[in-house]
Amino acid sequence: MTGKGTLAAILMLAASQAFAQDLLIRNATVHTATSRGTLNNADVLVRGGKIAAVGNGLAAAGVQSIDAQGRPLTPALFGGISEIGIDEVSGEDATTDSSLALGQNAKDMVVRPEFDATLAYNPDSVLLPVARVEGIGFTLLGAGSTAGGSIVGGQGAVMRLDGSPDPIGPRVLFVQLGSDGANLTGSTRAAQWMLLDQFIDEVRGRIPAGSHMAMLTPAGRTALARYIDGGGRVVVGIHRAADIRQLLRWSKRHGVRIAIAGGAEAWKLAPELAAANVPVFVDALANLPSDFDQIDATLENAARLRKAGVAVSFSLGDSHQARKLRQLAGNAVANGLPWEDGLAGLTRVPADALGVGDRIGSIAPGKTADLVLWDGDPLEVSTLAQQVWLGGRAMPMRSRQTELRDRYLRADPPSETRGLPRAYPAPVR
Template sequence: MTGKLVFAVVLAFCLLPVFAQDPGSNPGQGLLIRNATVHTATDRGTLRNADVLVRGGRIARVGSGLVADGVQTIDAQGKPLTPALFGGITGLGIEEVSAEDTTNDTALALGMDAKHMVVRPEFDVTLGYNPESVLIPVSTIEGIGFTLLGAGSNAGGSIIGGQGAVMRLDGDPEPTGPKLLFVQIGARTAELTGNARAAQWMLLDQLVDEARGRIAADSHAALLTPAGRAALARYLDGNGRIVVGVHRAADIRQLLRWAKKHGVSIAISGGAEAWKLAPQLAAAKVPVFVDPLANLPASFDQIGATLENAARLRAAGVEVGFTQSGDASHNARKVRQLAGNAVANGLPWEDGLAGLTRVPAEAFGVADRIGTIAPGMRADLALWSGDPLDIANVAEQVWFDGRAIPMRSRQTELRDRYLRTLTPASEGGLPRAYSH
């Protein structure tokens, strides 16, 4: 074994998660959270001194002065209560150590250049999801309740990364919503299409023709397998949603034309220059998931990046959500910092919260289950020490289906263990590296 692989194995062993939720256990008999500042993420907005009653794992009532017998009662003392938050488009559960390929299942790389590009839209990353991932408790104890598993987040060997879906981080191994297809457009994948952006649209048009049966499956020019044709066909004519990674305004303009031409429902991930086309995006009802910290021209596709991106988009009527650039899987818990920065740069606070709750739930097909605090919704909730968009505050308790999760992860256990060993043995401390 190489030193790198040995290190990864040892790290995985040391950080083995022990706090995953058990999806097979029954929801709590009942829960009443009283006297909270309830941020519903619905048209009801924020309710002061309000109560939330949970029965059978779902929200039964939201109001004031609620009374219920035989349920656990918690006094929130006026603190904020929100839906459990969206962690962004990540590889949570399909990525452990970014630098160790054997622990990274986010992308399919069967071909790495245009001549050998293999397009496999049938590739489904949810099949590799591990609900006992080390990274999940690190996120859930900080208020993150669901994520969208992104396919081909490292571009892989195709402009079509494959399919992903929303996963609740409660230990359930199955997706909680419909599948979504991931496509990457722009400079990042131009090398896969002959180093020409225009060729990306040419190939996407060809793929649609194949899915519609306009190009014979046995044609020498065909790029899709039979399973790939069937998979792609499910996203045409308004069925399903395609999540497109794109930044440059010129590319977004072509994307809107392409989506209209083929009757495709799209969402944008990234969109550093999306504000330049805000009215068009609003008219087409395209949600945009931005990184509000993008403020510098990290590439020629992002020359127009601005901290006011989210605020400008929302002012034009675009539904705005949040996701991270870079190592999103290991930093999902920081997504509320993104929302806070968007608010600091002009986005209304309620829209900042919506971008972490209602907006992703609606965009990715799970709004009938999660993302808001309303009767009938799953009781995935987070109680905060203060404003959840201010990183000075923390999640004091998180619930899935009304069940309180242990507010600790393997990382907090290791922290406590090694802090304890700093105390001299004469004062009750333990020898280094021993926990009991």
């Protein structure tokens, strides 16, 4: 049996032992996403679903052993800010739970920061295995804003794609600013800062609850209070450099820990973002002035930000195409971002930014064993994930998409269906 065939057989055995949480992966090119960097011909020992040791020549009696044959092993990847698990079919409203649509214009804006999108999360969504077979192990569940009638979209959190029903980290608040939110603020982005200041005034009691000026419910004031004066993370969708400058001033004034989603022109304020310790989730394919907020978009955005010391991650904003996040990272690397930073932007950086870096996002003792074995460079679009382990358990490497592929591309249909169009053969059991 060839080396490739041997590895395939071992991985089939791993998949058949899906509930095992102890294993030893030997002879891998381990991209740790830590200060240890890349380790050649290294081993990773997993016990009880957690990484017990990383090094060379490890041994463990009675533990399933897999020879990686030098192939790359990485932490499970980040799926970006997505709606995986709350958006089954985007065109079918009954399967979309990311936005709270109580008001649709500035006059009747309903601001509900207490809205928590994680309460609608479906761990049985068909989108989970679609993303998972591509090496994705966690995502930041987003809460829609402008579609929901407010620049404050609500809260989301990090979800692991292992079938667990609950978030693993703290809640994150989502806000949409710039031209995308201007229709909800009197058709001017200037009013966004007026409204945000008013929300802070309400939380701090400078606007009495129940007054004609108040816009928050009691629960909304409680929820928003958790995000000021050094509290939880606020992810702000924003692109234009001028708006980002105002955001930095506003966040400093109120002690708000922000992260930027989008940031097409963020490179123009890279030193300021680095000094303020603001991570940026970029779309590394943004290169053209698609609107007036992105006049200075460039493929070098990620590289310029990282060179200045900004923590850079990636997000595509498309739950059904989350697997393409590797392509974003690869394009950023092709345009000047160091390779190790490209991988970190899919692993350690988002985990740290979202408050779960102590559990996932890197390969180190004590971390949850969320791992992916690849058949090549994980930042190359042609590379495939050979096996995904979440919590040390081998995940089935199939999804609805792969099952449809296998059904309709069968070269040897059953005898009872021969002569019929290729759509008719039954799936392989």
